Amino acid sequence: MMSRTFQRLAMAGALAGAGLVLAMGPAEAGAKAAPKAPKTVPVRLLALNDFHGNLEPPTGSSGRMVDETGTTVDAGGAAYVATHLKQLSDKNTLKVAQGDLIGASPLLSAAYHDEPSVEFLGKVGVTASAVGNHEFDEGYTELRRIMYGGCHPVDGCSPAGTWKGAKYDYLGANVIFKRQNGTAAKAEQEALAALTGQADAGSTGSLRALLKDYGIPALPPVAIRWINGVPVGFIGLVTQTTPNIVTSAGIKDLEFIDEVKAANVASRLLKLVGVKAQVVLVHEGDQVTAGQSPDACSAQPGAGTRIATQVDPEIDMVLSGHSHQAYLCTVSDPSGGKRLFSQGGSFGRVITKVDFQVDVRTRDVVRSSVVADNQVVTRTVTPDPEIAAFVQSWKDRVAPVANRPIGKITADITNTAVASGESPLGNLIADGQLAATKTGGNAQIALMNPGGVRASLTYAGSPAGEGDGVVTYGEAFTVQPFNNLMQVVTLTGAQLKTILEQQFTGGPNAQAFTKILQPSSNLTYTYSKGAAWGSKVSDIKIDGVAVTDTQSIRVAANNFLVGGGDAFLGFKDGTDLWSGPLDIDAFAAYLTANPSITPPVPSHITVVS
Known part of the structure; x- marks a missing residue:
């Protein structure tokens, strides 16, 4: 005892x-039970x-x-x-x-x-x-x-x-x-x-x-x-x-x-x-x-x-x-x-x-x-006044940062995937990451994890009054809220193919479910829905040039992916690691450098049966 x-x-x-x-x-030590304590x-x-x-x-x-x-x-x-x-x-x-x-x-x-x-x-x-x-x-x-x-x-x-x-x-x-x-x-x-x-x-x-x-x-x-x-x-x-x-x-x-x-x-x-x-x-x-x-x-x-x-x-x-x-x-x-x-x-x-x-x-x-x-938790009740004031105090503190305009778009750019698994916003973010890592990191392509694209960019203006089509820093942050670091590693063509295979279920260290990485617009490839794991991906090209198994490729991704996140363990085989800006800063800089962005067409991945 x-x-x-x-x-x-x-x-x-x-x-x-x-x-x-x-x-x-x-503690209840020493407490005496009431005469008729409940059961x-x-x-x-x-x-x-x-x-x-x-x-x-x-x-x-x-x-x-x-x-x-x-x-x-x-x-x-x-x-x-x-x-x-x-x-x-x-x-x-x-x-x-x-x-x-x-x-x-x-x-x-x-x-x-x-x-x-x-x-x-x-x-x-x-x-x-x-x-x-x-x-x-x-x-x-x-x-x-x-x-x-x-x-x-x-x-x-x-x-x-x-x-x-x-x-x-x-x-x-x-x-x-x-x-x-x-x-x-x-x-x-x-x-x-x-x-x-x-x-x-x-x-x-x-x-x-x-x-x-x-x-x-x-x-x-x-x-x-x-x-x-x-x-x-x-x-x-x-x-x-x-x-x-x-x-x-x-x-x-x-x-x-x-x-x-x-x-x-x-x-x-x-x-x-x-x-x-x-x-x-x-x-x-x-x-x-x-x-x-x-x-x-x-x-x-x-x-x-x-x-x-x-x-x-x-x-x-x-x-x-x-x-x-x-x-x-x-x-x-x-x-x-x-x-x-x-x-x-x-x-x-x-x-x-x-x-x-x-x-x-x-x-x-x-x-x-x-x-x-x-x-x-319906909104038909009276909001708690103390908490409402508490939230407002933090809104006031962050407003100058959140409401700062950083770019413009011509229409909604959504994170909704098409049949291939790409989304317009995923492609846009990958292009921004590539642009941010070319100088210094010598990146040739970029890949973005889809789970890190947390919201769409909408054309309609917000209550902050920035106007239609204007993207604020707060809106961009809502899309990419993790403050991951951009990194670049060297992979062989064969290692890149392994990573692309790891998007699909069926193999060692493969995903529990299909998770398509969002490619920069200069990377294209084909995948087969019916092929066995390990043979699903083919015809990988960078800037229209076929990738060979032995060539070296500088690949940009956030540090979550480079560390093997989302079970993309192939990234951990990369060499010559280079670290650059935060992912949100790369995205914001790309929006600022490219005014009036139109929604990208997610057409970089071809799907066959």
């Missing part, structure tokens, strides 16, 4: 050296996922949501999120999140490294969140700054002053230090030293075994919150594919292990300190059938369902994110018990409300009491 000394130690977070921060609410107590969870810094109401399709009646309504915006959270909250409420709260954000938040969004989420009472892959967009070191405070090492303090850190805990049970990393070894020693002499032998041995089996967490794996006299444990997880979708340099010392394995270890950790009511917050989810009610169980079984059905039976529910979908499902755990598996869309358009009872004797969730509802 665990000693009382060790319980206090664990609850105080003495394992901080290993990242095992068990964030606690008021169960209520708990309400309000959950957000994939907010992506959308402080202002998102526009276009990103700002609309199908509600429970099948009606498409305008949704989202921080001031409306705040109002809905207040309306849904009671004394039994805990507010949580499932990652990607920041990253790929509008300029309003991104200009200040998402400090405004993290501050907003603290203001509305979020207490714990899983990390998402986008929390790693600027690397692990920057994530820790966001978590714990301090000014940005390059850009300094924001107009609000020294950053004080997030008011909520970021959790990542499956994010560990690489075994050979010296920091990890030191963290393990510190964690075990903290236990020596302060816990009974059985408890120390159990935790030592956990560390040896699991590794050293780079982030707190769990958080514990007390409410109505009972503890509720939260386990944070991020998609194991994170290394494929963020810049590799920023996470070079980290491993992202299997979500199920990490969740099960974290569940054991919670049980070691007597926490049986357990909730997984996971940044991984499934796709749905389009147009369904947010309360429907329309999830098509995939990575999210795998996690939800395979994690330890002790875990009572799985709240998910990442896929930007809304669904409420009941799945079976490995013991046949039923548990909730849900997600709440994205961009602050849906709040997932979960009500349940916890047995005060066993301290476990009464599964039959779980009731969930995906509440659409």
Whole structure:
């Protein structure tokens, strides 16, 4: 049996050296039970996922949501999120999140490294969140700054002053230090030293075994919150594919292990300190059938369902994110018990409300009491005045940058792909990247990842009043919000072909689904839909000249791709690395240098059967 000394130690977070921060609410030690204590107590969870810094109401399709009646309504915006959270909250409420709260954000938040969004989420009472892959967009070191405070090492303090850190805990049970990393070894020693002499032998041995089996967490794996006299444990997880979708340099010392394995270890950790009511917050989810009610169980079984059905039976529910979908499902755990598996869309358009009872004797969730509802964040309510003023203050700060005209277009330039997988805007961005890397990098072609083209450029003027056809810096930033670095590497013709083959499913290190890189206009090739992987791409030409396997080609791409992002591992074989401007600066410079741009015709890739 665990000693009382060790319980206090664990609850105080003495394992901080290993990242095992068990964030606690008021302790109940010594409290006397009421004469007629209830058999169960209520708990309400309000959950957000994939907010992506959308402080202002998102526009276009990103700002609309199908509600429970099948009606498409305008949704989202921080001031409306705040109002809905207040309306849904009671004394039994805990507010949580499932990652990607920041990253790929509008300029309003991104200009200040998402400090405004993290501050907003603290203001509305979020207490714990899983990390998402986008929390790693600027690397692990920057994530820790966001978590714990301090000014940005390059850009300094924001107009609000020294950053004080997030008011909520970021959790990542499956994010560990690489075994050979010296920091990890030191963290393990510190964690075990903290236990020596302060816990009974059985408890120390159990935790030592956990560390040896699991590794050293780079982030707190769990958080514990007390409410109505009972503890509720939260386990944070991020998609194991994170290394494929963020810049590799920023996470070079980290491993992202299997979500199920990490969740099960974290569940054991919670049980070691007597926490049986357990909730997984996971940044991984499934796709749905389009147009369904947010309360429907329309999830098509995939990575999210795998996690939800395979994690330890002790875990009572799985709240998910990442896929930007809304669904409420009941799945079976490995013991046949039923548990909730849900997600709440994205961009602050849906709040997932979960009500349940916890047995005060066993301290476990009464599964039959779980009731969930995906509440659409409509804009028909009065926006919260405090948050509205907060958002406006940041709009005022960023306005001179956001509203600066940088170019003109003659019509909409969309990121909608044609049959070949190209899009007009993708081609335009690739041409801009090529132009920015010819001098210095000697680039001959450029390739752009389609997932980095986040929005279309629209001809119609915005409320800022810049006029029709005028492109502002803020609009360009919305298209390319990642601040990736432009780089150039030398590849052989054969290596370039391998990269183009990696666009398709079927081969080693191939995509989970077809993902067509956007080519600069001087690169053309043909691909066959029916050919086997490895033989799909042919007739590669640069400036109309056929590419040979042995020739050297200087290829420009952002550092995300050059680092092997999106499973384009062929880029990692490149040599003679050269680094240039940020991708947004390359795009803005190209728009400025080429006034009155007409939409490119996406005709560089020929598709045959």
